[in-house]
Amino acid sequence: MxxxxxxxxxxxxxxxxxxxxxxxxxxxxxxxxxxxxxxxxxxxxxxxxxxxxxxxxxxxxxxxxxxxxxxxxxxxxxxxxxxxxxxxxxxxxxxxxxxxxxxxxxxxxxxxxxxxxxxxxPKSTKVDKFSILRLAEKIGLQIPISMISNSRKKLLEFYKKHGDVITKPLYETVYFRDESSAIFFKTDKITEESIKSLPEKFFPSFFQRYVEKDIELRSFYLEGKFYTMAIFSQLDPQTKTDFRNYNTEKPNRNVPYLLPKEIETKLRNLMKELNLNTGSIDLIKTPDKRYVFLEVNPTGQFGFVSKPCNYYLEDEIAKTLIQHDQ
Known part of the structure:
Protein backbone atom coordinates (compact mmCIF):
# COMPACT_ATOMS: atom_id res chain seq x y z
CA MET A 1 0.00 0.00 0.00
CA PRO A 122 10.19 14.72 5.63
CA LYS A 123 13.20 15.41 7.88
CA SER A 124 15.24 16.40 4.81
CA THR A 125 12.78 19.01 3.56
CA LYS A 126 13.40 21.66 6.21
CA VAL A 127 16.55 23.28 4.87
CA ASP A 128 17.29 26.93 4.27
CA LYS A 129 18.73 28.44 1.08
CA PHE A 130 21.92 29.74 2.70
CA SER A 131 22.89 26.34 4.13
CA ILE A 132 22.29 24.71 0.75
CA LEU A 133 24.42 27.38 -0.95
CA ARG A 134 27.28 26.70 1.50
CA LEU A 135 27.14 23.01 0.66
CA ALA A 136 26.80 23.60 -3.09
CA GLU A 137 29.90 25.84 -3.11
CA LYS A 138 31.83 23.23 -1.12
CA ILE A 139 30.88 20.57 -3.69
CA GLY A 140 32.15 22.76 -6.52
CA LEU A 141 29.03 24.37 -7.94
CA GLN A 142 29.11 28.07 -8.77
CA ILE A 143 26.70 30.12 -6.65
CA PRO A 144 25.63 33.78 -6.55
CA ILE A 145 27.51 36.02 -4.11
CA SER A 146 25.17 36.03 -1.12
CA MET A 147 24.73 37.85 2.18
CA ILE A 148 22.46 37.85 5.22
CA SER A 149 22.39 41.20 7.01
CA ASN A 150 20.31 43.47 9.21
CA SER A 151 22.38 46.56 8.40
CA ARG A 152 21.52 49.32 5.92
CA LYS A 153 25.21 50.26 5.85
CA LYS A 154 26.33 46.71 5.02
CA LEU A 155 23.63 46.33 2.38
CA LEU A 156 24.59 49.61 0.70
CA GLU A 157 28.24 48.51 0.63
CA PHE A 158 27.18 45.17 -0.87
CA TYR A 159 25.10 46.97 -3.50
CA LYS A 160 27.86 49.39 -4.51
CA LYS A 161 30.40 46.56 -4.73
CA HIS A 162 28.30 44.11 -6.76
CA GLY A 163 25.85 46.25 -8.72
CA ASP A 164 22.39 44.76 -9.16
CA VAL A 165 21.18 43.00 -6.02
CA ILE A 166 18.11 40.87 -5.39
CA THR A 167 16.35 39.84 -2.19
CA LYS A 168 14.22 36.78 -1.48
CA PRO A 169 13.04 34.70 1.49
CA LEU A 170 15.71 32.63 3.20
CA TYR A 171 13.34 29.72 3.74
CA GLU A 172 10.12 29.35 1.73
CA THR A 173 8.22 31.85 -0.38
CA VAL A 174 5.98 33.92 1.89
CA TYR A 175 2.44 34.61 0.85
CA PHE A 176 -0.75 35.89 2.34
CA ARG A 177 -4.22 35.39 0.97
CA ASP A 178 -7.86 35.99 1.66
CA GLU A 179 -11.01 34.93 -0.15
CA SER A 180 -10.39 37.15 -3.16
CA SER A 181 -6.64 37.61 -3.60
CA ALA A 182 -3.11 36.51 -2.71
CA ILE A 183 0.13 38.42 -2.15
CA PHE A 184 3.45 36.66 -2.80
CA PHE A 185 6.90 37.70 -1.60
CA LYS A 186 9.14 36.57 -4.44
CA THR A 187 12.59 37.35 -5.77
CA ASP A 188 12.93 41.01 -6.63
CA LYS A 189 15.63 43.55 -7.41
CA ILE A 190 16.34 46.34 -4.96
CA THR A 191 17.51 49.84 -5.79
CA GLU A 192 19.86 52.24 -4.05
CA GLU A 193 16.88 54.45 -3.26
CA SER A 194 15.01 51.59 -1.60
CA ILE A 195 18.09 50.72 0.47
CA LYS A 196 18.46 54.32 1.65
CA SER A 197 14.81 54.33 2.70
CA LEU A 198 15.41 51.43 5.10
CA PRO A 199 16.07 51.99 8.83
CA GLU A 200 19.65 51.62 10.00
CA LYS A 201 18.79 48.20 11.40
CA PHE A 202 16.09 45.95 9.94
CA PHE A 203 14.97 42.35 10.21
CA PRO A 204 17.84 40.06 9.02
CA SER A 205 17.28 39.48 5.32
CA PHE A 206 18.79 37.48 2.45
CA PHE A 207 20.48 39.27 -0.47
CA GLN A 208 22.30 38.08 -3.57
CA ARG A 209 24.19 39.59 -6.44
CA TYR A 210 21.92 39.47 -9.48
CA VAL A 211 23.19 36.93 -12.03
CA GLU A 212 22.70 37.81 -15.68
CA LYS A 213 21.19 34.88 -17.53
CA ASP A 214 21.08 33.46 -20.98
CA ILE A 215 18.43 30.96 -19.90
CA GLU A 216 16.85 29.89 -16.63
CA LEU A 217 16.84 26.16 -15.84
CA ARG A 218 14.46 24.09 -13.71
CA SER A 219 15.57 20.49 -13.23
CA PHE A 220 13.37 17.93 -11.54
CA TYR A 221 15.49 15.30 -9.79
CA LEU A 222 14.17 11.81 -9.14
CA GLU A 223 16.33 8.99 -7.78
CA GLY A 224 19.51 10.02 -9.57
CA LYS A 225 17.93 11.20 -12.84
CA PHE A 226 17.50 14.78 -14.05
CA TYR A 227 14.57 16.06 -16.09
CA THR A 228 15.57 19.58 -17.07
CA MET A 229 13.69 22.40 -18.77
CA ALA A 230 15.12 25.63 -20.21
CA ILE A 231 12.99 28.71 -19.55
CA PHE A 232 13.56 31.71 -21.81
CA SER A 233 12.45 34.14 -19.12
CA GLN A 234 15.05 36.83 -19.82
CA LEU A 235 13.23 37.85 -23.02
CA ASP A 236 10.28 39.26 -21.05
CA PRO A 237 10.75 42.20 -18.62
CA GLN A 238 7.96 40.79 -16.46
CA THR A 239 9.75 37.44 -15.92
CA LYS A 240 13.38 38.53 -16.30
CA THR A 241 14.15 38.66 -12.57
CA ASP A 242 11.90 35.76 -11.54
CA PHE A 243 10.07 33.52 -14.02
CA ARG A 244 7.38 32.99 -11.38
CA ASN A 245 6.08 36.46 -12.25
CA TYR A 246 4.16 34.61 -14.93
CA ASN A 247 3.00 36.35 -18.08
CA THR A 248 -0.19 34.48 -18.91
CA GLU A 249 -0.83 36.50 -22.04
CA LYS A 250 2.61 35.77 -23.50
CA PRO A 251 4.10 32.75 -21.68
CA ASN A 252 7.83 32.06 -21.67
CA ARG A 253 9.15 29.53 -24.16
CA ASN A 254 9.99 26.26 -22.36
CA VAL A 255 11.98 23.40 -23.94
CA PRO A 256 13.75 20.20 -22.79
CA TYR A 257 17.41 20.69 -21.88
CA LEU A 258 20.35 18.38 -21.22
CA LEU A 259 22.69 19.48 -18.44
CA PRO A 260 26.44 18.86 -18.82
CA LYS A 261 27.53 15.62 -17.15
CA GLU A 262 29.89 17.52 -14.84
CA ILE A 263 27.02 19.66 -13.52
CA GLU A 264 24.75 16.63 -13.10
CA THR A 265 27.47 14.84 -11.12
CA LYS A 266 27.88 17.79 -8.75
CA LEU A 267 24.13 18.19 -8.34
CA ARG A 268 23.79 14.47 -7.66
CA ASN A 269 26.45 14.77 -4.95
CA LEU A 270 24.59 17.75 -3.49
CA MET A 271 21.31 15.86 -3.32
CA LYS A 272 23.07 12.92 -1.71
CA GLU A 273 24.57 15.18 0.97
CA LEU A 274 21.11 16.69 1.59
CA ASN A 275 19.62 13.17 1.85
CA LEU A 276 17.14 14.04 -0.90
CA ASN A 277 15.99 11.52 -3.47
CA THR A 278 13.82 14.09 -5.24
CA GLY A 279 13.49 17.85 -5.59
CA SER A 280 13.20 20.76 -7.98
CA ILE A 281 16.52 22.46 -8.71
CA ASP A 282 16.90 26.01 -10.05
CA LEU A 283 19.95 27.10 -12.03
CA ILE A 284 21.00 29.85 -14.40
CA LYS A 285 23.09 29.52 -17.53
CA THR A 286 24.90 32.84 -17.95
CA PRO A 287 25.70 34.56 -21.28
CA ASP A 288 29.32 33.40 -20.87
CA LYS A 289 28.07 29.77 -20.52
CA ARG A 290 28.59 29.31 -16.77
CA TYR A 291 26.08 27.27 -14.76
CA VAL A 292 25.11 28.96 -11.50
CA PHE A 293 23.20 27.03 -8.85
CA LEU A 294 20.40 28.93 -7.12
CA GLU A 295 18.42 26.58 -4.88
CA VAL A 296 16.61 23.28 -4.48
CA ASN A 297 13.03 22.83 -3.30
CA PRO A 298 12.52 19.30 -1.91
CA THR A 299 8.78 19.38 -2.62
CA GLY A 300 8.80 21.79 -5.55
CA GLN A 301 6.22 21.68 -8.33
CA PHE A 302 6.99 19.50 -11.34
CA GLY A 303 3.92 19.62 -13.55
CA PHE A 304 5.03 22.72 -15.45
CA VAL A 305 8.29 20.89 -16.31
CA SER A 306 6.61 17.60 -17.16
CA LYS A 307 4.05 18.70 -19.72
CA PRO A 308 6.01 21.16 -21.95
CA CYS A 309 8.89 18.68 -22.16
CA ASN A 310 6.80 15.49 -22.45
CA TYR A 311 8.70 13.96 -19.53
CA TYR A 312 5.58 12.27 -18.05
CA LEU A 313 6.99 12.87 -14.58
CA GLU A 314 3.66 11.96 -13.01
CA ASP A 315 4.03 8.42 -14.37
CA GLU A 316 7.70 8.29 -13.34
CA ILE A 317 6.76 9.23 -9.77
CA ALA A 318 3.96 6.68 -9.72
CA LYS A 319 6.24 3.91 -10.98
CA THR A 320 8.92 4.84 -8.43
CA LEU A 321 6.39 4.57 -5.58
CA ILE A 322 5.07 1.27 -6.93
CA GLN A 323 8.59 -0.13 -7.34
CA HIS A 324 9.23 0.36 -3.61
CA ASP A 325 5.81 -0.92 -2.57
CA GLN A 326 6.91 -4.55 -2.71
Missing amino acids: ILICKSHDENNESHEDVIDWLSYHNAKFDFLSGHDYYENGNDWSIELSNSKNESSFFSQEYQSIWFRGFMRYRSHFKETINSLDSTNDNIAELRWRLGQETAKTNSQIFKSFEDSYQLPN
Whole structure:
Protein backbone atom coordinates (compact mmCIF):
# COMPACT_ATOMS: atom_id res chain seq x y z
CA MET A 1 0.00 0.00 0.00
CA ILE A 2 1.24 3.51 -0.91
CA LEU A 3 0.62 6.47 1.39
CA ILE A 4 0.23 9.94 -0.13
CA CYS A 5 1.02 12.51 2.53
CA LYS A 6 -0.28 15.99 1.73
CA SER A 7 -2.50 18.76 3.03
CA HIS A 8 -6.17 18.69 2.07
CA ASP A 9 -5.70 22.27 0.83
CA GLU A 10 -2.79 21.28 -1.42
CA ASN A 11 -4.71 20.21 -4.51
CA ASN A 12 -3.34 20.70 -7.99
CA GLU A 13 -3.31 19.02 -11.35
CA SER A 14 0.09 17.36 -10.82
CA HIS A 15 -1.08 15.55 -7.68
CA GLU A 16 -4.20 14.37 -9.47
CA ASP A 17 -2.15 13.16 -12.45
CA VAL A 18 0.10 11.04 -10.23
CA ILE A 19 -2.99 9.54 -8.60
CA ASP A 20 -4.42 8.81 -12.07
CA TRP A 21 -1.22 6.96 -13.01
CA LEU A 22 -1.29 4.99 -9.75
CA SER A 23 -4.83 3.97 -10.57
CA TYR A 24 -3.83 3.08 -14.13
CA HIS A 25 -1.14 0.76 -12.75
CA ASN A 26 -3.68 -0.79 -10.33
CA ALA A 27 -1.72 0.42 -7.30
CA LYS A 28 -3.39 0.63 -3.91
CA PHE A 29 -2.96 3.94 -2.11
CA ASP A 30 -4.25 5.94 0.83
CA PHE A 31 -4.02 9.56 2.02
CA LEU A 32 -2.71 11.25 5.14
CA SER A 33 -3.29 14.92 5.97
CA GLY A 34 -2.58 16.88 9.11
CA HIS A 35 -6.12 18.20 9.00
CA ASP A 36 -7.37 14.70 9.79
CA TYR A 37 -5.44 14.65 13.06
CA TYR A 38 -5.59 18.28 14.16
CA GLU A 39 -8.90 19.64 12.87
CA ASN A 40 -11.35 16.92 11.86
CA GLY A 41 -11.66 15.23 15.23
CA ASN A 42 -10.09 11.85 14.40
CA ASP A 43 -9.04 9.84 17.46
CA TRP A 44 -5.37 8.88 17.47
CA SER A 45 -2.50 8.14 19.80
CA ILE A 46 1.17 7.21 19.89
CA GLU A 47 2.05 5.20 22.97
CA LEU A 48 5.55 4.66 24.29
CA SER A 49 6.53 2.50 27.27
CA ASN A 50 9.27 0.15 28.41
CA SER A 51 7.63 -2.84 26.78
CA LYS A 52 5.99 -1.52 23.61
CA ASN A 53 5.72 1.23 21.05
CA GLU A 54 2.26 1.56 19.57
CA SER A 55 0.58 3.95 17.15
CA SER A 56 -3.11 4.06 16.32
CA PHE A 57 -2.48 6.03 13.15
CA PHE A 58 -2.52 3.32 10.57
CA SER A 59 -4.69 0.25 10.24
CA GLN A 60 -2.07 -1.30 7.96
CA GLU A 61 1.57 -0.91 7.01
CA TYR A 62 2.66 1.37 4.18
CA GLN A 63 5.78 0.40 2.26
CA SER A 64 6.01 3.51 0.10
CA ILE A 65 5.37 7.14 1.13
CA TRP A 66 4.99 10.13 -1.19
CA PHE A 67 5.52 13.21 0.98
CA ARG A 68 4.08 16.41 -0.53
CA GLY A 69 3.32 18.22 2.69
CA PHE A 70 1.15 17.69 5.71
CA MET A 71 -0.67 20.77 6.90
CA ARG A 72 -0.70 24.23 5.37
CA TYR A 73 -3.54 26.04 7.17
CA ARG A 74 -4.46 25.68 10.82
CA SER A 75 -8.02 26.94 11.06
CA HIS A 76 -8.41 25.66 14.61
CA PHE A 77 -5.55 27.95 15.64
CA LYS A 78 -7.29 30.84 13.93
CA GLU A 79 -10.56 30.22 15.75
CA THR A 80 -8.79 29.85 19.07
CA ILE A 81 -6.66 32.94 18.68
CA ASN A 82 -9.48 35.13 17.37
CA SER A 83 -11.45 34.35 20.51
CA LEU A 84 -8.68 35.59 22.81
CA ASP A 85 -8.69 38.92 24.60
CA SER A 86 -4.99 39.61 25.02
CA THR A 87 -2.12 41.78 23.85
CA ASN A 88 -0.54 41.42 20.41
CA ASP A 89 2.70 40.25 22.03
CA ASN A 90 0.96 37.46 23.90
CA ILE A 91 -0.92 36.34 20.79
CA ALA A 92 2.28 36.37 18.72
CA GLU A 93 4.00 34.28 21.41
CA LEU A 94 1.07 31.84 21.43
CA ARG A 95 1.17 31.49 17.63
CA TRP A 96 4.88 30.70 17.77
CA ARG A 97 4.47 28.19 20.62
CA LEU A 98 1.60 26.43 18.86
CA GLY A 99 3.69 26.23 15.71
CA GLN A 100 6.57 24.68 17.64
CA GLU A 101 4.30 22.17 19.37
CA THR A 102 2.77 21.21 16.02
CA ALA A 103 6.21 20.72 14.45
CA LYS A 104 7.37 18.48 17.31
CA THR A 105 4.16 16.46 17.19
CA ASN A 106 4.47 16.08 13.41
CA SER A 107 8.00 14.71 13.79
CA GLN A 108 6.62 11.89 15.94
CA ILE A 109 3.85 11.20 13.43
CA PHE A 110 6.44 10.91 10.66
CA LYS A 111 8.43 8.43 12.76
CA SER A 112 5.52 6.04 12.30
CA PHE A 113 6.70 5.42 8.75
CA GLU A 114 10.43 6.09 8.99
CA ASP A 115 11.19 2.47 8.03
CA SER A 116 9.24 2.82 4.77
CA TYR A 117 10.53 4.14 1.46
CA GLN A 118 10.00 7.92 1.50
CA LEU A 119 9.94 10.31 -1.44
CA PRO A 120 11.41 12.51 0.01
CA ASN A 121 12.21 12.06 3.70
CA PRO A 122 10.19 14.72 5.63
CA LYS A 123 13.20 15.41 7.88
CA SER A 124 15.24 16.40 4.81
CA THR A 125 12.78 19.01 3.56
CA LYS A 126 13.40 21.66 6.21
CA VAL A 127 16.55 23.28 4.87
CA ASP A 128 17.29 26.93 4.27
CA LYS A 129 18.73 28.44 1.08
CA PHE A 130 21.92 29.74 2.70
CA SER A 131 22.89 26.34 4.13
CA ILE A 132 22.29 24.71 0.75
CA LEU A 133 24.42 27.38 -0.95
CA ARG A 134 27.28 26.70 1.50
CA LEU A 135 27.14 23.01 0.66
CA ALA A 136 26.80 23.60 -3.09
CA GLU A 137 29.90 25.84 -3.11
CA LYS A 138 31.83 23.23 -1.12
CA ILE A 139 30.88 20.57 -3.69
CA GLY A 140 32.15 22.76 -6.52
CA LEU A 141 29.03 24.37 -7.94
CA GLN A 142 29.11 28.07 -8.77
CA ILE A 143 26.70 30.12 -6.65
CA PRO A 144 25.63 33.78 -6.55
CA ILE A 145 27.51 36.02 -4.11
CA SER A 146 25.17 36.03 -1.12
CA MET A 147 24.73 37.85 2.18
CA ILE A 148 22.46 37.85 5.22
CA SER A 149 22.39 41.20 7.01
CA ASN A 150 20.31 43.47 9.21
CA SER A 151 22.38 46.56 8.40
CA ARG A 152 21.52 49.32 5.92
CA LYS A 153 25.21 50.26 5.85
CA LYS A 154 26.33 46.71 5.02
CA LEU A 155 23.63 46.33 2.38
CA LEU A 156 24.59 49.61 0.70
CA GLU A 157 28.24 48.51 0.63
CA PHE A 158 27.18 45.17 -0.87
CA TYR A 159 25.10 46.97 -3.50
CA LYS A 160 27.86 49.39 -4.51
CA LYS A 161 30.40 46.56 -4.73
CA HIS A 162 28.30 44.11 -6.76
CA GLY A 163 25.85 46.25 -8.72
CA ASP A 164 22.39 44.76 -9.16
CA VAL A 165 21.18 43.00 -6.02
CA ILE A 166 18.11 40.87 -5.39
CA THR A 167 16.35 39.84 -2.19
CA LYS A 168 14.22 36.78 -1.48
CA PRO A 169 13.04 34.70 1.49
CA LEU A 170 15.71 32.63 3.20
CA TYR A 171 13.34 29.72 3.74
CA GLU A 172 10.12 29.35 1.73
CA THR A 173 8.22 31.85 -0.38
CA VAL A 174 5.98 33.92 1.89
CA TYR A 175 2.44 34.61 0.85
CA PHE A 176 -0.75 35.89 2.34
CA ARG A 177 -4.22 35.39 0.97
CA ASP A 178 -7.86 35.99 1.66
CA GLU A 179 -11.01 34.93 -0.15
CA SER A 180 -10.39 37.15 -3.16
CA SER A 181 -6.64 37.61 -3.60
CA ALA A 182 -3.11 36.51 -2.71
CA ILE A 183 0.13 38.42 -2.15
CA PHE A 184 3.45 36.66 -2.80
CA PHE A 185 6.90 37.70 -1.60
CA LYS A 186 9.14 36.57 -4.44
CA THR A 187 12.59 37.35 -5.77
CA ASP A 188 12.93 41.01 -6.63
CA LYS A 189 15.63 43.55 -7.41
CA ILE A 190 16.34 46.34 -4.96
CA THR A 191 17.51 49.84 -5.79
CA GLU A 192 19.86 52.24 -4.05
CA GLU A 193 16.88 54.45 -3.26
CA SER A 194 15.01 51.59 -1.60
CA ILE A 195 18.09 50.72 0.47
CA LYS A 196 18.46 54.32 1.65
CA SER A 197 14.81 54.33 2.70
CA LEU A 198 15.41 51.43 5.10
CA PRO A 199 16.07 51.99 8.83
CA GLU A 200 19.65 51.62 10.00
CA LYS A 201 18.79 48.20 11.40
CA PHE A 202 16.09 45.95 9.94
CA PHE A 203 14.97 42.35 10.21
CA PRO A 204 17.84 40.06 9.02
CA SER A 205 17.28 39.48 5.32
CA PHE A 206 18.79 37.48 2.45
CA PHE A 207 20.48 39.27 -0.47
CA GLN A 208 22.30 38.08 -3.57
CA ARG A 209 24.19 39.59 -6.44
CA TYR A 210 21.92 39.47 -9.48
CA VAL A 211 23.19 36.93 -12.03
CA GLU A 212 22.70 37.81 -15.68
CA LYS A 213 21.19 34.88 -17.53
CA ASP A 214 21.08 33.46 -20.98
CA ILE A 215 18.43 30.96 -19.90
CA GLU A 216 16.85 29.89 -16.63
CA LEU A 217 16.84 26.16 -15.84
CA ARG A 218 14.46 24.09 -13.71
CA SER A 219 15.57 20.49 -13.23
CA PHE A 220 13.37 17.93 -11.54
CA TYR A 221 15.49 15.30 -9.79
CA LEU A 222 14.17 11.81 -9.14
CA GLU A 223 16.33 8.99 -7.78
CA GLY A 224 19.51 10.02 -9.57
CA LYS A 225 17.93 11.20 -12.84
CA PHE A 226 17.50 14.78 -14.05
CA TYR A 227 14.57 16.06 -16.09
CA THR A 228 15.57 19.58 -17.07
CA MET A 229 13.69 22.40 -18.77
CA ALA A 230 15.12 25.63 -20.21
CA ILE A 231 12.99 28.71 -19.55
CA PHE A 232 13.56 31.71 -21.81
CA SER A 233 12.45 34.14 -19.12
CA GLN A 234 15.05 36.83 -19.82
CA LEU A 235 13.23 37.85 -23.02
CA ASP A 236 10.28 39.26 -21.05
CA PRO A 237 10.75 42.20 -18.62
CA GLN A 238 7.96 40.79 -16.46
CA THR A 239 9.75 37.44 -15.92
CA LYS A 240 13.38 38.53 -16.30
CA THR A 241 14.15 38.66 -12.57
CA ASP A 242 11.90 35.76 -11.54
CA PHE A 243 10.07 33.52 -14.02
CA ARG A 244 7.38 32.99 -11.38
CA ASN A 245 6.08 36.46 -12.25
CA TYR A 246 4.16 34.61 -14.93
CA ASN A 247 3.00 36.35 -18.08
CA THR A 248 -0.19 34.48 -18.91
CA GLU A 249 -0.83 36.50 -22.04
CA LYS A 250 2.61 35.77 -23.50
CA PRO A 251 4.10 32.75 -21.68
CA ASN A 252 7.83 32.06 -21.67
CA ARG A 253 9.15 29.53 -24.16
CA ASN A 254 9.99 26.26 -22.36
CA VAL A 255 11.98 23.40 -23.94
CA PRO A 256 13.75 20.20 -22.79
CA TYR A 257 17.41 20.69 -21.88
CA LEU A 258 20.35 18.38 -21.22
CA LEU A 259 22.69 19.48 -18.44
CA PRO A 260 26.44 18.86 -18.82
CA LYS A 261 27.53 15.62 -17.15
CA GLU A 262 29.89 17.52 -14.84
CA ILE A 263 27.02 19.66 -13.52
CA GLU A 264 24.75 16.63 -13.10
CA THR A 265 27.47 14.84 -11.12
CA LYS A 266 27.88 17.79 -8.75
CA LEU A 267 24.13 18.19 -8.34
CA ARG A 268 23.79 14.47 -7.66
CA ASN A 269 26.45 14.77 -4.95
CA LEU A 270 24.59 17.75 -3.49
CA MET A 271 21.31 15.86 -3.32
CA LYS A 272 23.07 12.92 -1.71
CA GLU A 273 24.57 15.18 0.97
CA LEU A 274 21.11 16.69 1.59
CA ASN A 275 19.62 13.17 1.85
CA LEU A 276 17.14 14.04 -0.90
CA ASN A 277 15.99 11.52 -3.47
CA THR A 278 13.82 14.09 -5.24
CA GLY A 279 13.49 17.85 -5.59
CA SER A 280 13.20 20.76 -7.98
CA ILE A 281 16.52 22.46 -8.71
CA ASP A 282 16.90 26.01 -10.05
CA LEU A 283 19.95 27.10 -12.03
CA ILE A 284 21.00 29.85 -14.40
CA LYS A 285 23.09 29.52 -17.53
CA THR A 286 24.90 32.84 -17.95
CA PRO A 287 25.70 34.56 -21.28
CA ASP A 288 29.32 33.40 -20.87
CA LYS A 289 28.07 29.77 -20.52
CA ARG A 290 28.59 29.31 -16.77
CA TYR A 291 26.08 27.27 -14.76
CA VAL A 292 25.11 28.96 -11.50
CA PHE A 293 23.20 27.03 -8.85
CA LEU A 294 20.40 28.93 -7.12
CA GLU A 295 18.42 26.58 -4.88
CA VAL A 296 16.61 23.28 -4.48
CA ASN A 297 13.03 22.83 -3.30
CA PRO A 298 12.52 19.30 -1.91
CA THR A 299 8.78 19.38 -2.62
CA GLY A 300 8.80 21.79 -5.55
CA GLN A 301 6.22 21.68 -8.33
CA PHE A 302 6.99 19.50 -11.34
CA GLY A 303 3.92 19.62 -13.55
CA PHE A 304 5.03 22.72 -15.45
CA VAL A 305 8.29 20.89 -16.31
CA SER A 306 6.61 17.60 -17.16
CA LYS A 307 4.05 18.70 -19.72
CA PRO A 308 6.01 21.16 -21.95
CA CYS A 309 8.89 18.68 -22.16
CA ASN A 310 6.80 15.49 -22.45
CA TYR A 311 8.70 13.96 -19.53
CA TYR A 312 5.58 12.27 -18.05
CA LEU A 313 6.99 12.87 -14.58
CA GLU A 314 3.66 11.96 -13.01
CA ASP A 315 4.03 8.42 -14.37
CA GLU A 316 7.70 8.29 -13.34
CA ILE A 317 6.76 9.23 -9.77
CA ALA A 318 3.96 6.68 -9.72
CA LYS A 319 6.24 3.91 -10.98
CA THR A 320 8.92 4.84 -8.43
CA LEU A 321 6.39 4.57 -5.58
CA ILE A 322 5.07 1.27 -6.93
CA GLN A 323 8.59 -0.13 -7.34
CA HIS A 324 9.23 0.36 -3.61
CA ASP A 325 5.81 -0.92 -2.57
CA GLN A 326 6.91 -4.55 -2.71
